[in-house]
Amino acid sequence: MLDDQVVYDVYSYTRGNPDIPGHLYWGLTVLKPLLINNECNMTKGHFHEDRDCAEIYFGIQGEGLLLLMDESGKCWAEKIYEGSLHYIDGHIAHRLVNTGEKDLKVGACWPTTAGHDYQAIEDHPFPYRVLKRNGQIEFLKVGNQNEL
């Protein structure tokens, strides 16, 4: 992989006012079907700065996983596919993983006032990494945390 290779793009429709609770953003994330040392391509992942703000994700194309983690570090996953729908509570960190063979396209809608808290993920990373070996998905536990 090249140092400057784009691994995912995020497009946002930002007409909503960022200061008014109740306004919404609409987004599209496109993740390339890349493996890096057998690890599936993923987004950075985040909590919302305002934990009261939830988000909806919906699968548009491809196959993937939505990794979810609560504030105690408990982690689980939901399958993403064309037409799948995912409600993400504001207290749950979320990360997309492309487990398929083509671009994973996931739509999103969330409050303009939600914000992104990446620091909490750096301090307490997701406890699982998602690998693909010989076409099979494997979960690699990287912390001493709860079950998937």
Ligand SMILES: O=P(O)(O)OC[C@H]1O[C@H](O)[C@H](O)[C@@H](O)[C@@H]1O
């Ligand atoms: O910012 P990341 O954790 O890498 O996730 C990538 C993007 O995924 C979704 O589209 C969210 O709605 C965006 O707010 C987020 O930026």
